[in-house]
Amino acid sequence: MSNPYRCPNCKTNKTRFNKIEQIAQPIKMDAQTGETxxxxxxxxxxxxxxxxxxxxxxxxxxxxxxxEDERAFTQFAKLGH
Ligand SMILES: [Zn+2]
Incomplete structure (x- = not known):
């Protein structure tokens, strides 16, 4: 399922976006060296x-x-005129 986007900042863009996939990697690091x-x-x-x-x-x-989170763009599209 896809939803329309609208930028809540410039309020005009509905078509050009960069989707940034977030892949969280859990790590434990050494407090002194920052090494994983x-x-x-x-x-x-x-x-x-x-x-x-x-x-x-x-x-x-x-x-x-x-x-922003994807949600900010889809929510703003719903408010849009
Ligand atoms: Zn914008």
């Missing part, structure tokens, strides 16, 4: 590690450069 010490490739993330549950996509308006 675990990227949980085997899937056993600690219980207290909050898993990313945000939107799959960010969207950038390719006219004014505004970046």
């Amino acid at each position: 010490v675990d990227s949980y490739q085997n899937g056993n993330i600690e219980a207290f590690h909050i898993i990313y549950q945000g939107p799959d996509y960010k969207v950038q308006c390719a006219v004014c450069g505004n970046i």
Whole structure:
């Protein structure tokens, strides 16, 4: 299912966008060096590690450069005239 977009910033663009796929990678890093010490490739993330549950996509308006959650663009399209 697809929904129309409209940029809530410039308010005119309904056709040109950059869809930015968000792929959250859980990591554990060394506090001193910033080196990744675990990227949980085997899937056993600690219980207290909050898993990313945000939107799959960010969207950038390719006219004014505004970046928002996809929802901001679809909501604004619904308000549109
Ligand atoms: Zn815009």
